[in-house]
Amino acid sequence: MVRQVNKTTIDIVKIKGDKIFRTQDTIVQEVPITLFLNGKEFVTLVCSPQNLEELAVGFLCSEGLLQSPDDLKDLKIDEEKGVIYVEAIEGEAEGRFLKRYITSCCGRGRPIFYYVNDAKSMNKVTTNLLVTPGQVWDLSDRLEEMSVLFKETGGVHNAALCTPTEVILFYEDVGRHNAVDKIFGRAFLNDIPLEDKILVFSGRVSSEIVIKVGKMGLPMIISRSAPTSLGLEMAEKLGITVVGFAKGERMNVYTYPERVLG
């Protein structure tokens, strides 16, 4: 694995029509960066690890913790540890700290234990699921065909719960996470077994999506889009097959390819 600051090169299985071959692919880096404000852990941002000074300052500006240049006293970045230490004036900014804390993480920040604890609390998926490349493309095509609201507005993501040959549930939502949560919710309410099902998804396969799929106990994600490095690291740990760019008789299989080649 060749790791650079903003991308990673990994070995994948690429399928084009009836050709299956091992090759390399470039994956965008996604890393958790923990922000300490005046010595206290504030949030962990999952981000591309460049321009961390801009990210930390911009995040604190967005959350109202930095309002004038004088509010910022010091900023140190430890790239090795993935930590940013910010010193900002006490008083108004500090006074907003707690009140804003909830909001601050709502943008998309999260405490590091989100990743640590969630990963710990999940078991590796065990499954007998096998799909053919043709079934993968068929499910991906059907997701697109069903995406009426996307065709009309261009503003939603789509998620479907499928067997290798059938779409069982389909939801659209302006929020990538919401579309997946709607699947999770209906599967929970209807007590649908998930260890042999597949999430077919329009969005990028980031770490947060993989965590949800791991919690559902689904063994496979088929996406029409790209994965991130952290998403794939978690999929590897959780035993989840990630198929990306699945469309037009092409796909990249990033993890556990034996379930597609089976």
Place this chain on the structure above:
Amino acid sequence: MVRQVNKTTIDIVKIKGDKIFRTQDTIVQEVPITLFLNGKEFVTLVCSPQNLEELAVGFLCSEGLLQSPDDLKDLKIDEEKGVIYVEAIEGEAEGRFLKRYITSCCGRGRPIFYYVNDAKSMNKVTTNLLVTPGQVWDLSDRLEEMSVLFKETGGVHNAALCTPTEVILFYEDVGRHNAVDKIFGRAFLNDIPLEDKILVFSGRVSSEIVIKVGKMGLPMIISRSAPTSLGLEMAEKLGITVVGFAKGERMNVYTYPERVLG
């Protein structure tokens, strides 16, 4: 305005090459839904207002608050008010409540005051900014040309801070919000005046993006993608011009079109 459960039809200005005309466009609905768990306000999810039972249950499953069907005692939806009331068993789920609270909102949920307070605390943008359609397409094309990492990985969003003729800042990030925060951070650090600048963005113009742009004091967003209904409502309130689907000699101008036609 014809409002349906999942989409809204609004009047827009459409520009194709040298043709400018008023027409209607279909915008995806984005609404805040507040979730009360056992009588306490838990989070507000910004979502597509369909399948709210699935969304609420799936969200609580994702956050570990519902683990077995017995955990869910009651669920009531008030679509008019945009509120969901969930009764879940006390004890383990309830015990996780506080510990999980931060995480719960980190997915993308947020307390309702996020929207209320943030909107209140922002002033309507005043600007003399004027751009020609040609300048809009040129900036959109340059954003795409600069998106090297996207071309390599397909896994990032891009944001640029621009004048009508120049790209001043450009950032790529796996997180839509991060790319915009990096612009905010650098502009803050370099004390760049923003009332005459433009955010050129690859991502969808949702309410959270419009709130950031309003806090920056930027008068215009040019996106290659779609806006949401709530994003446009906030842009209208905040005096921000939203241009969507800006590519290939086409664009939709959703709010304050006089700045583009000027």
